[in-house]
Amino acid sequence: MASTLRFVNGRVYDPANNIDGEVRDICIKNGKVVDSLPDDTPSIDASGMVIMPGGVDIHSHIAGPKVNLARKLQPEDHRHDPHPGTNFTRSGSGGTVPSTFATGYRYATLGYTTVMEAAVTPIGALHTVEELHDTPVIDKGFYLLLGNNIYLQTLLKEGRHDEFKQAVGWWINKTKAYTAKLVNPGGDEPWKGKRNSNVTDIDEKSDLLNISPRDVIEAFVKTVNELGLPHPPHIHCNNLGHSGNYKTTLETMKTAGDLRMHLAHIQFHSYGGEPGKNPDSKAVEIAEYVNTHPNITCDVGQVMFGKSTIMTADAPLAYLLRGFKKGKWVNADAECESGCGILPFSYQEHVFTHALQWAIGLELFLLSEDPWRIMLSTDHPNGGSFMSYPKLIRLLMDKEFRKEEIGKVNQKAIAKTNLPSLDREYTLNEIAIISRAAPARALNLKHKGQLGPGADADITIYDDQEDKEMMFNAPRYVIKSGEMVIEDHEFRNDYYGKILHSAPEFDEEISEDIRPFFEKYYSIEFENYGVADHYLHEHEIIPRVSS
Amino acid sequence: MSLELSMHTRPQVPLEAELLGPDKTLGLDSKAVSGLQIQHGNEQVTVGDFFKVKGKGEGAIHLEGDLARVKLLGSGMTTGKLHIHGDVGEHLGVGMSGGEITVDGNAGDWVGPEMAGGRIVIKGNAKHLAGSAYRGSAAGMLGGEIFIHGHAKNEIGHGMRNGLIVIGGNAGDFTGVNMLAGTIVVLGEMGIRSGAGMKRGSIITMNPAEMLPTFSYDCIYHPVYLRLLFRALRTQGFNISDAKLTGKYQRWSGDSVELNKGEILVFTP
Numbered sequence: 001m002a003s004t005l006r007f008v009n010g011r012v013y014d015p016a017n018n019i020d021g022e023v024r025d026i027c028i029k030n031g032k033v034v035d036s037l038p039d040d041t042p043s044i045d046a047s048g049m050v051i052m053p054g055g056v057d058i059h060s061h062i063a064g065p066k067v068n069l070a071r072k073l074q075p076e077d078h079r080h081d082p083h084p085g086t087n088f089t090r091s092g093s094g095g096t097v098p099s100t101f102a103t104g105y106r107y108a109t110l111g112y113t114t115v116m117e118a119a120v121t122p123i124g125a126l127h128t129v130e131e132l133h134d135t136p137v138i139d140k141g142f143y144l145l146l147g148n149n150i151y152l153q154t155l156l157k158e159g160r161h162d163e164f165k166q167a168v169g170w171w172i173n174k175t176k177a178y179t180a181k182l183v184n185p186g187g188d189e190p191w192k193g194k195r196n197s198n199v200t201d202i203d204e205k206s207d208l209l210n211i212s213p214r215d216v217i218e219a220f221v222k223t224v225n226e227l228g229l230p231h232p233p234h235i236h237c238n239n240l241g242h243s244g245n246y247k248t249t250l251e252t253m254k255t256a257g258d259l260r261m262h263l264a265h266i267q268f269h270s271y272g273g274e275p276g277k278n279p280d281s282k283a284v285e286i287a288e289y290v291n292t293h294p295n296i297t298c299d300v301g302q303v304m305f306g307k308s309t310i311m312t313a314d315a316p317l318a319y320l321l322r323g324f325k326k327g328k329w330v331n332a333d334a335e336c337e338s339g340c341g342i343l344p345f346s347y348q349e350h351v352f353t354h355a356l357q358w359a360i361g362l363e364l365f366l367l368s369e370d371p372w373r374i375m376l377s378t379d380h381p382n383g384g385s386f387m388s389y390p391k392l393i394r395l396l397m398d399k400e401f402r403k404e405e406i407g408k409v410n411q412k413a414i415a416k417t418n419l420p421s422l423d424r425e426y427t428l429n430e431i432a433i434i435s436r437a438a439p440a441r442a443l444n445l446k447h448k449g450q451l452g453p454g455a456d457a458d459i460t461i462y463d464d465q466e467d468k469e470m471m472f473n474a475p476r477y478v479i480k481s482g483e484m485v486i487e488d489h490e491f492r493n494d495y496y497g498k499i500l501h502s503a504p505e506f507d508e509e510i511s512e513d514i515r516p517f518f519e520k521y522y523s524i525e526f527e528n529y530g531v532a533d534h535y536l537h538e539h540e541i542i543p544r545v546s547s
Numbered sequence: 548m549s550l551e552l553s554m555h556t557r558p559q560v561p562l563e564a565e566l567l568g569p570d571k572t573l574g575l576d577s578k579a580v581s582g583l584q585i586q587h588g589n590e591q592v593t594v595g596d597f598f599k600v601k602g603k604g605e606g607a608i609h610l611e612g613d614l615a616r617v618k619l620l621g622s623g624m625t626t627g628k629l630h631i632h633g634d635v636g637e638h639l640g641v642g643m644s645g646g647e648i649t650v651d652g653n654a655g656d657w658v659g660p661e662m663a664g665g666r667i668v669i670k671g672n673a674k675h676l677a678g679s680a681y682r683g684s685a686a687g688m689l690g691g692e693i694f695i696h697g698h699a700k701n702e703i704g705h706g707m708r709n710g711l712i713v714i715g716g717n718a719g720d721f722t723g724v725n726m727l728a729g730t731i732v733v734l735g736e737m738g739i740r741s742g743a744g745m746k747r748g749s750i751i752t753m754n755p756a757e758m759l760p761t762f763s764y765d766c767i768y769h770p771v772y773l774r775l776l777f778r779a780l781r782t783q784g785f786n787i788s789d790a791k792l793t794g795k796y797q798r799w800s801g802d803s804v805e806l807n808k809g810e811i812l813v814f815t816p
């Protein structure tokens with residue numbers, strides 16, 4: 001492969017470097033962006049094209065035991081969507097939960113080059129790493145589920161805060177994770193122990209360990225910031241999907257004080273109304289809080305109509321949904337440090353709740369004032385497949401199209417929102433922020449989401465088209481680490497990206513405290529737990545950050 | 548004139564012949580049909596590599612030779628006739644919605660999975676999963692008729708939602724498993740666990756059958772509709788005695804782990 005590449009005459013959107021649609025050259029050498037190349041370097045003419053950094057997805061579910069269970073649960077989803085191989089790429093199967101190979105290639109065909117898997121149990125980390133090795137093109141990492149960990153919560157209950165910090169450091173190192181993920185913090189364990197006794201309030205103390213979700217959240221915000229993990233605790237709040245849950249979401253954000261915190265798929269947490277009754281929109285209240293608190297970042301978790309797959313560590317939620325749907329579902333991870341529920345789902349325009357969820361997501365995008373802190377996601381495959389991102393981008397950029405689409409959905413739901421009165425249209429620069437520059441910044445991936453000298457040469461080049469859905473659906477060129485992976489819409493090369501992870505400092509002695517607990521309760525040997533160094537292929541440790 | 552295909556070379560591994568249906572070959576001459584691309588294992592081949600083709604596509608196809616390694620014949624068929632003068636491989640008439648397929652010999656697994664209409668007649672035996680749902684699908688056969696004059700194996704009518712399956716001989720285990728509705732008639736003997744997980748629908752058998760503990764005995768009676776059904780089946784060449792036509796049947800309800808609105812009718816001489 002050519003180790004140098006030059007694109008000339010393209011319009012560049014590189015918001016991290018304040019470049020907003022300027023026509024300029026992009027030069028690539030040895031996998032990095034460089035200032036210039038010798039004059040005789042051949043050039044590719046990119047006139048009429050839009051150049052952006054490769055997409056960065058901050059919250060998606062693409063690998064690991066729960067993803068694989070979702071694949072096994074839905075052979076029909078795969079049968080209807082084969083993904084043929086090419087001379088350069090491997091075959092796979094698609095649907096809402098594609099096979100590993102199809103996942104990587106399909107992200108690449110949308111111009112995405114970095115994706116974070118958002119929920120992995122520590123015991124599933126090795127499986128996740130193995131699957132990520134087989135997920136081509138993209139660089140990737142994963143967040144570690146630690147919000148329902150009996151050992152850690154026992155330390156909290158006993159007030160052993162330093163040991164708590166050391167243990168979190170141990171777990172992140174042991175599993176090669178990126179940061180800590182909290183899902184329904186403090187709620188899954190009591191639910192597993194006692195049928196359907198989920199916590200419903202952030203200050204409700206579980207009768208299991210007598211600590212509240214707020215105790216857990218506070219401890220993680222403090223600890224993750226102290227450990228200097230490159231991304232703050234990534235939080236799926238309590239009460240996801242329940243009417244009136246916006247109060248829990250506001251309280252969760254307040255718990256951060258002025259420390260960094262990331263709220264996952266915040267759309268699912270922005271509902272008003274009484275518990276058990278129909279929800280309404282509290283997008284204004286949530287957006288207002290996010291707008292005025294620069295320590296908070298979030299991704300939207302937009303709902304897109306059509307087939308989806310609910311997969312979550314929020315086992316009580318999946319249990320609740322399976323009661324409405326009466327179809328097949330799986331409950332898993334009951335025996336390890338988290339929970340898990342999976343069920344096939346479909347969002348429909350005429351259904352009140354689904355239309356409301358769709359509208360609230362769009363409201364949040366349109367009401368948020370700082371695109372650097374609200375990021376594009378569908379919580380793939382929960383709100384819809386990542387394959388629907390181009391349509392979502394069009395909904396944000398084209399108010400006439402949005403108006404048409406609003407007309408097609410349940411109008412009673414629309415009446416509960418401010419969506420029809422929002423005229424904002426995202427610019428290409430803002431799209432470049434929410435889909436690459438902002439997630440890269442929130443992840444502290446300094447070489448990604450930007451095209452300055454020294455940046456990773458992860459680059460996407462689109463034909464500039466009026467129809468933004470068409471445009472974002474089919475980039476003409478996708479370059480990963482300087483390799484031309486897609487050229488003229490066709491794969492020209494296969495590429496395997498690396499695993500991105502953290503390695504915070506911690507006191508090794510903590511493992512002697514964990515070991516007895518482990519030997520008493522776990523089903524595998526302490527030595528076999530986690531991801532040993534030799535399992536990693538290409539990888540990169542993202543350095544600690546000071547908050 | 549119809550299309551006539553006779554096999555001149557036996558495939559080493561299955562041929563995937565979903566393009567060979569009377570509607571998909573309509574208006575094609577023998578040369579065009581010979582040139583159709585089909586899959587042979589992991590290779591693309593042409594129909595002509597394995598078949599000698601005569602005639603023209605005018606709504607009927609006759610196939611001759613050992614077709615036990617030819618899969619997916621008549622997939623998605625909507626109309627016309629497909630006649631196989633011998634044995635045939637798996638996945639015959641997948642999702643067909645109209646027309647008629649006749650097999651003079653035996654058929655493989657998956658006869659008429661998820662079919663919505665039309666008729667499949669197997670004069671010999673069939674293997675597993677006739678009229679079934681593919682793994683993961685919510686529903687199997689949605690309509691139409693499958694007549695198997697010989698024996699059939701396990702999971703006949705798995706998840707079927709509508710339509711009629713008749714087995715002239717014996718059926719294996721799990722007949723009508725997870726059935727949503729529809730009718731299955733077994734003139735021979737049925738294996739174990741018939742109707743497991745069925746919600747609605749009828750399974751009718753002429754011989755004593757072992758009932759799951761989640762089925763409950765209702766009564767013995769003479770269902771009038773059976774006389775109508777059996778008279779129709781006689782015209783299709785099924786041998787049904789007058790005693791069965793007018794006789795009494797035990798009725799069992801199940802499966803009580805599901806809706807409990809299904810029934811198994813057992814002929815009681």
Ligand SMILES: [Zn+2]
Nearest residue numbers: 059118379382
């Ligand atoms: Zn998620």
